[in-house]
Amino acid sequence: xxxxxxxxxxxxxVLPGGTLKLQVLAFLTAAFVFxxxxxxxxxxxxxxxxxxxxxxxxxLGLSCLAGFQLLPLPDAVIHGLSPVASEVYRxxxxxxxILAGSDGSGITSSPLERLSIYPTETITVGLLTLSYAAIxxxxxxxxxxxxxxxxxxGVVLVSSLAYVAMGVLSDLAxxxxxxxxxxxxxxxxxxxxxxxxxxxxxxxxLSYALPGGWKGGRAASKGDRLEQRLVASAAAIxxxxxxxxxxxxxxxxxxxxxATGSTVFLLTMSAISGLRRTDAVxxxxxxxxxxxxxxxxxxxxxxxxxxxxxxRFLQTDPRDLGSDTRVRLWDLSLQAWRRFPVFGSGLGTYRxxxxxxxxxxxxxxVENAHSDPLQLLVTGGVLGGxxxxxxxxxxxxxxxxxxxxxxxxxxxxxALAGLGALVSLALHGLVEFNFSLPATPAxxxxxLGxxxxxxxxxxxxxxxxxxxxxxxxxxxxxTRPTSxxxxxxxxx
Numbered sequence: 330x331x332x333x334x335x336x337x338x339x340x341x342x343v344l345p346g347g348t349l350k351l352q353v354l355a356f357l358t359a360a361f362v363f364x365x366x367x368x369x370x371x372x373x374x375x376x377x378x379x380x381x382x383x384x385x386x387x388x389l390g391l392s393c394l395a396g397f398q399l400l401p402l403p404d405a406v407i408h409g410l411s412p413v414a415s416e417v418y419r420x421x422x423x424x425x426x427i428l429a430g431s432d433g434s435g436i437t438s439s440p441l442e443r444l445s446i447y448p449t450e451t452i453t454v455g456l457l458t459l460s461y462a463a464i465x466x467x468x469x470x471x472x473x474x475x476x477x478x479x480x481x482x483g484v485v486l487v488s489s490l491a492y493v494a495m496g497v498l499s500d501l502a503x504x505x506x507x508x509x510x511x512x513x514x515x516x517x518x519x520x521x522x523x524x525x526x527x528x529x530x531x532x533x534x535l536s537y538a539l540p541g542g543w544k545g546g547r548a549a550s551k552g553d554r555l556e557q558r559l560v561a562s563a564a565a566i567x568x569x570x571x572x573x574x575x576x577x578x579x580x581x582x583x584x585x586x587x588a589t590g591s592t593v594f595l596l597t598m599s600a601i602s603g604l605r606r607t608d609a610v611x612x613x614x615x616x617x618x619x620x621x622x623x624x625x626x627x628x629x630x631x632x633x634x635x636x637x638x639x640x641r642f643l644q645t646d647p648r649d650l651g652s653d654t655r656v657r658l659w660d661l662s663l664q665a666w667r668r669f670p671v672f673g674s675g676l677g678t679y680r681x682x683x684x685x686x687x688x689x690x691x692x693x694x695v696e697n698a699h700s701d702p703l704q705l706l707v708t709g710g711v712l713g714g715x716x717x718x719x720x721x722x723x724x725x726x727x728x729x730x731x732x733x734x735x736x737x738x739x740x741x742x743x744a745l746a747g748l749g750a751l752v753s754l755a756l757h758g759l760v761e762f763n764f765s766l767p768a769t770p771a772x773x774x775x776x777l778g779x780x781x782x783x784x785x786x787x788x789x790x791x792x793x794x795x796x797x798x799x800x801x802x803x804x805x806x807x808t809r810p811t812s813x814x815x816x817x818x819x820x821x
Contacts, residue, residue: 332351336767337516341766351768352460384719395454399452400443446681451676467778469778475786481779490572493571517588521750528749655760669707670710721755745780
């Protein structure tokens with residue numbers, strides 16, 4: 330909980346001290362969780378599902394790719410696998426020889442050739458990738474019960490709202506809200522995770538507040554039911570609206586579009602599920618109430634954020650896209666990938682891979698591609714890009730499938746939060762480099778671990794495991810809901 334709440338401080342863990350803190354806490358937590366769960370029989374009740382193991386193996390494959398890129402190999406092998414990397418090392422050897430000969434000390438030996446053209450950065454990124462997998466594993470194992478998941482997602486919401494408040498107070502004199510990040514676009518990426526969690530919270534609250542959602546709702550008076558719906562709906566709209574407004578105040582065009590696209594995606598899935606799980610009498614009431622909640626939420630965001638986010642979109646001239654820095658970087662990235670097509674230049678070495686291609690009029694040091702897929706393609710090659718796509722696709726497939734089959738509405742909401750965060754950052758990553766700042770992928774890994782645990786959870790099974798932890802042979806399963814729309818009723 331402490332790690333997740335403090336991840337963005339300072340500057341998204343991009344400084345060496347923050348990166349080291351993240352790695353140490355991630356590996357220590359995973360070690361304690363593994364040692365603790367290995368001796369408990371109830372830990373067997375929730376193994377990692379096959380698609381999730383497949384996705385996790387792809388993430389670990391990226392770390393293995395970094396290890397392979399760091400291996401010292403013979404010159405002929407490196408030249409055969411990556412001629413450009415071989416030439417980089419040979420050029421470095423010639424330069425060292427000239428420098429050594431200039432001061433009379435003789436010719437020094439050339440550096441050992443590797444696929445990575447900057448091994449130090451590849452080591453850092455490889456360890457960070459391992460730490461994300463460790464965070465995911467720890468969250469999945471620790472958050473197997475509903476009370477723990479409630480606390481965890483509550484911490485995510487509260488910490489996101491706290492960073493928004495601190496950002497508003499500290500950025501009063503600036504045009505864009507950036508919070509603990511240097512770049513407002515990256516703060517928007519981090520808030521997209523909280524926005525997805527807020528949507529899951531809103532979906533849970535509104536599912537109880539909508540007609541037929543509350544236990545004993547039939548026996549309660551109409552006034553009590555109306556009061557319950559109004560209070561619950563107002564709280565849900567307020568939490569979601571504050572985070573959506575904060576994303577608007579960052580004025581990040583990619584962040585706003587990604588948050589909008591993921592919200593539309595989640596609304597569509599929620600509407601389809603809600604109508605299928607409701608009898609025909611209450612469908613119209615749910616549609617009207619849900620549409621009113623969406624309208625009020627958008628009205629709140631528009632009133633709070635004002636016209637500044639929209640004006641930034643209108644200031645963009647489509648005729649100038651060819652000269653836009655991002656578009657030029659994407660073109661340079663494709664050129665750099667052609668130089669390291671299969672194994673890449675080494676994870677974390679985008680700056681070195683692009684340097685030889687950077688034109689003179691592109692002033693400054695280019696460190697990122699402003700596109701996560703393109704950056705992974707340059708530094709990891711086709712192999713790294715395929716591993717990243719497999720990890721993303723495996724998690725998306727599993728969360729969508731199990732979210733649909735999960736009979737408990739609260740667990741479905743938690744699964745929906747992880748799905749929304751993953752979709753939003755995947756969309757935003759097309760035009761930004763959020764995954765290059767350790768805090769954002771680490772927070773996403775924790776939310777995904779909790780969402781996967783929720784999507785396969787059964788509160789009845791968790792309670793039985795807590796009461797009978799010493800029974801090794803007991804296996805409790807739940808029956809999936811039937812496919813009939815009326816019989817498929819939400820469970821609390």
